[in-house]
Amino acid sequence: MAQETKYTEDNIKSLDWKEHIRMRPGMYIGKLGDGSSADDGIYILLKEVLDNSIDEFVMGSGKTIEVSIQSSKVIVRDYGRGIPLGKVVDVVSKMNTGGKYDTNAFKKSVGLNGVGTKAVNALSSYFRVESSRDGKSVSAEFDQGNLVNKEDLEQSSRRRGTKVTFIPDEVIFKKYSYRNEYIEKMLKNYVYLNPGLTIMFNGEKFYSEEGLKDLLSDRIREEDRLFPIIHLRGNDIEVAITFSKAQYSEEYHSFVNGQNTTQGGTHQTAFREAIVKTIRDFYKKNFEPSDIRKSIVSAVSIKVMEPIFESQTKTKLGSTDMGGDLPTVRTFISDFMKQKLDNYLHKNNETAEQLHRKILRAEKERKDLSGIRKLAKDRAKKSSVHNKKLRDCRIHLEDTKKEGYLETTLFITEGDSASGSITKSRDVNTQAVFSLKGKPLNSYGLSKKIVYENEEFNLLQAALNIEDSLEDLRYNNIVIATDADVDGMHIRLLIITFFLQFFPELIKEGHLYILQTPLFRVRDKKETFYCYSETERREALKKLRGKPEITRFKGLGEISPDEFKNFIGDDIRLDPVMLDKYKSIPEILEFYMGKNTPDRQNFIIDNLKVEIDLVEEVKEEINEVK
Template structure:
């Protein structure tokens, strides 16, 4: 049989993307993503060019407009992009700037010709965003002229249009719409613009950023301006209640990343204070927010830990054999904003979320160590406060870790827990996909459920009495409640602790869950409702993922048993009772409220509550659980006035169920 022919892989098989396709077919290479994040980055590339102009002293205002059709406009009042004919290159500058990926005004090495500290460094941004746009309209004012350009999906339309104008103000206005053929999502939220512009205002003091957001009613305007940059911002974060006042340090250095690499300049500035109420650390380089930090963050961590640790040692504040502090202990009380600039920058990638310059790290580390040493000598009271708070953080962290490990040990267990959890009755199968745990009300219900269940896959744990109203208490008090810890042990998945103060107690692991269904089974009366509410609230507070993933159910108990000579009907609602009576017609019957679970015969228990073919299980949704939790707070919490109001408005619904003789 002849071999199947395959296409030849030869010299003509290699092809290169050309023109706009270099971006349009591989946006992730340039922008880091072909999704919304990449689209956001393309917008920032245009904005960064305007910021560079303003920071060089050309214009102090930038207007950003977010249109409802997802187009964006950035207008600055700088010198205006040069777009006319370039004699040296033999081409129009607009072709170089908008259609060449590595061209721009930031590569020049001649003094006075280049941006010294540039955010848009590599010449990719403007061209790449143009290539990735459905359209781009450009207006440039300079030299007494207005220059207009239009691009559609990477192609220029009608060349460069020039006209004389009387307008004295120079500047550049670019409006474009990111292309849905390039990005999967182009709906950049207003919140993203607000966040970016606030950050840029922080690190570019004195530059006014105006956000215009188009709505059905017109344009909303919002302004971002920090006259004193990172100092104003650090004070804003810290508020009025700080441990130490904001310090502002700055310096300039020259150096190189390696002996054979060129020398470059670095400007360092840092504003920080210590607080026992808030914590926040942010790093910026050449105006770009370093989400992943890099060199400046590494320098801050090492310098602050080294100098504070040295002070604590010299002051004799460590206890005998006590471990040294970590940056986590420092960071937990630190408000710090770092803004650096350099004439050469090594970014981790085009998205500029971290820098890797060795010299920037070295310069900043040395600078901070020196400044902190002087600060501690000149401000001994501040130094003592800082040391004391950092030690408090360290010891709290270590105690919390010890508590977490003890709790994890306490809540852990093997499948054979009969001797460890009082009155827990396990099932035989080890197949987690089949196992069901019934959380039942009291010992009497335990008896009837135990006899009525299918012991192959149904297990039971009784709630002895009521879960105390400790779910509003601190976590360490909650876990002293035996009922709660027994249930958590039996579930096997640990707990989720959401509060920042106690997050170390969190030990949740869904893979540890031993059950396919967690069924809450209580009587259909007021007491049963209250116990159900408490159990649900406990699960909502301590293991919300079980509810979100659909593991938690309520076993619905019938309200009425209607018995005839031949058949017993179970009615779970008033309307079902009416339907049953209609079916019976004029025949004889007896009707009674359904007995409590503990009074049911085993076969009745199986039929109404445990048989997968006949039982009714209600899957608990997150919204139901939240409403239950809020009801728990209302009925059992501190809001006495709200509780009285609820009872006054709704109490009549429960009179029939109340035990009033």
Template sequence: MAKKQTYGNESIQSLKGADRVRLRPAVIFGSDGIDGCQHSIFEILSNSIDEARQGFGREISITRFLDHSVQVEDHGRGIPVDYNPKEERYNWELVFCELYAGGKYNNDSGESYEYSLGLNGLGLCSTQYASEYMDVDIRRDGFRYTLHFEHGENVGGLRKEPYAKKDTGSLIKWKPDLQVFTDIQVETDYYLDILKRQAVVNAGITFHFRNETAPGKFETTDFCYENGILDHAKELAGEDFLTPVQLWQSEKKVRDRADMPLYNTKINVAAAFSNRTHVAEYYHNSSWLEHGGAPDKAVRNAFVYQIDAYLKQNNKYTKSESKITYQDVEDCLIIVISSFSTQTSYENQTKKAITNKGIQDAMVEMLRHNLEVYFIENPMDAEKIANQVLVNKRSREDAEKTRLNLKTKLTGKMDITGRVAKFVDCRSKDVNERELFIVEGDSALGAVKQARDSNFQAVMPIRGKILNCLKADYDKIFKSEIITDLIKVLGCGVQVKSRANKNLATFDMENLRWSKVILCTDADVDGFQIRVLLLTMLYRLTPALIEQGKVYIVESPLYEINSRDETYFAYDEAEKAEFLKKLEGQKYTIQRSKGLGENEPDMMNLTTMNPKTRRLIKVLPGDASYASYMFDIMQGDNLAGRKEYIAEHGAEYTDELDVS
């Protein structure tokens, strides 16, 4: 019997020292996986960036080693680690072993940092706690200081020796601990991305990335934007921009609430319009705000407000036309904002969004003012922007109207029998037994209709040649009556996701009306072509039906062999030979199997419809993909591929040629 657990006063405990991070890394880093490991690296890098931005050292090097250890070196003033009389402790203990300790709390003293990436005093200590080991090498005040940590604990204390050279700075090498993080294999892409972003928002600072590719061998990539976000926005806009990049800057004192103290904020904006690309990037105190927060809200407010005001003033809207939305602006906007503040409210320690109301209000005011002035001073640019935003708006509304119409058309509840020409339903309402036979032409419809079991088997005829869905765009596909009728009959909608037609109709497997969708075509060239076209359509519009094994092909017999006693159906040459051997010495007749429309109902039932005697081939995802590939080769635009395929495989089909 399990021992009963008591819950009393002794049950309450607190984590101490390194365990505060090592046992709960996600609280500090947002995750105990690779994202958290990446953030721990950024915490060390951010301290070096703060130094460089204050004007102490203009180069930062970060090295990724083969064993996934990391080194960050700067040429700043060097981290203070000696004895601190005020705290009556050594600074290295405070900085590397004490959460909420650092030199960035007092924003009014003028002794430290005005705008800082690190504000909470968590980064250096928390990364040290989360490391397998950490080595620290600091040069400052004519001394060299070294420290060594293992699994969050200091080993050997502080070592201090005279240093005759004039250079200063900090070098920290460490290895993230697999006892803390589930994954420490940070890929080069992370370093390249984060260093490029930091170069963008820290104008003139050079970042060197050294990547160890073999023991002792390094590849170096350098990042530097002399004009910061202005150069980056121009890079994004390219040569074919709609309007040139504008740089706006502002600095003011703000407060987040009427009863709260004032603090400084500095806002830098680079903005342009393009009909080819759109990008929105927000940074605060150098940290990339992946989720935006206050800057994103400010941009939405200011740009919609000011562009809408311009459209109204210049009578750009048609009568009763609705107002633009941010989506219409966003689709042609390139904007990079780098803001700073002496007080920052992040959503959490991972710094992916800020929530300061004062910063948001200052941004709205600044963006509205600068846009208004820009439109007045640059009337031609204003006209281009207004026209492009209206094009985006009207295209969006047309696409939405098309989407809603198609959704109703393809998935709405309806009387299918009356709405789809020549479709013959079955009586059963049980989806688990209902079967849909897709056949070619009216003659096959008549034969299958007579041969089927009307309780659970329905028939849908394909009238004429079906569209090649591999090559056609969605607008053309959904104008095809054959295709829209078939989608109606299926009932589950379509899986369409593209930039121009975002989710045209919602696909729902629960609305599929059939347990089996069976392709029933003649065993001749035309029949094979129709089958491939149908497979290609299903592969593009409803791939889930194939993935979940709902699509089948009826295997039609090649030969009908009649003896005095029995009739045999041979589905290939080997079966034909086997039956003929069995009938040796008996009289028999042999003939090519007839087309679907020529068979007697009893014969059709036996070979095609009856679950006990028919042969069905389940279509697997690879089959549909291969069919799509072969259709592209044989009837698509790939002329070179077709020529190559025929040259390589043509001889395999010579026996099937009908040459007299």
């Protein structure tokens, strides 16, 4: 019989604001991470500070924001109105304190809960805020949310505005580093949504005149567009639409009050429905939604009074109403599209004809594939019960109200030994494993038909739930976990080719990664170091005494489950797969998977040579130690 545990007043504890944030950071900034993913906490900290500066611009104050990041130190300076001087400390250190509760001052603000800068403060080892206005200045410095210094200047020549400096705390964010690619994308989204705003980042200028039209121009090259970008604007709404020649599935970029809702929400669902309804009405034909939206690349931005999001990180809109006396989100977007898109198609006959031909091609392809799709779906249903390829997890990306949804990960492995090690050491709540049987098919140049004909591709597509769009993607991170040898590199390339060929938006949106696994284990009787590079191996040898044991890991199957948990847990190292912004997807595929041109041969030889040289050098050193 279990012994009864005492439950008294001593068990009841109250944490102050900073203690609660530091104990439960996931509640405020989503996942922690090391900076390898765009939704890691260090970027959320930057976003929370930037949102306040953006709101100043929206309110008509301050056309320039300066951002500087050097190593781990972040500085954000705006030229807005400045925080009221008597409230500088309160605004960054008292929960539920802020100007955005006054809806007259901030009617359609991003940050409405008064938490943002407090979370940044509490999660930083150094945090400094300075406000200048009316010829005066007040600054305050904090350490992990604790006020350590405050300075008031009765006279100041500094330009009005707010300057925030912070260093994310390494106690919370371990071994992190900022990636400029993620920051640049964030800043570009800010200027696309706020035409006329200038953001300077480490000396580089970001500026947009045509809003969401510029966003699509940056995402899809002119030669890859089916027709010129349709750009529509109205009160509290902006839309940009085109269709791609180089991808099959749907791609959406949605925003609410300047916040990139990467998980979509009620506005994105309404937008997808409105496109179908408007186009059906225009052509007076009851086309299938998938035929209409196939290959769409689009963006929608709306402004809502006091929006309700499904998580603190504001990645999915839950609001059904626009606020005030305005209609529902669905009705608002539907009415706008019915009027504006219909008018555009009537005025632009060539675009209307190209769109019509595109829909008819999609319809023909769907009918041609209907038989094989049905067979593939039936096979997938049967195999989902018996199939051993997928070891699923309990939480998925759509579970936005469950803690850990941003950590959801699918490991794509090759071979039974590697998948077995990961399966035994994974977190069953958030980590799933999909096991390939040998090398996957080279899908370069093949049609979508192959996704249904090839059992592994079909099951992978079903596991990810991405047949038509990313809206129902089941895992935030898709991680290719293969051996770091020639065969492993080839398998990586074949998997990346599959995603580039059929689901490039998955890579564009930063969901695909390569798992880094240690090359060496260096240990003595007291300590063990796992080394991911030659430099780390040398540093480990310096820390150990005597003749340490050096093990070279040849493949994932050699690493025991007990050891593997060290590499896919809190200290996981991921390399994001990113697209070269100067090259189109067809160009990238041609270079890597086309005929063996001299350029491709030289690239492969140069990259393999590094690996071969490293192996030979280590063999010699191991022999010397022995």
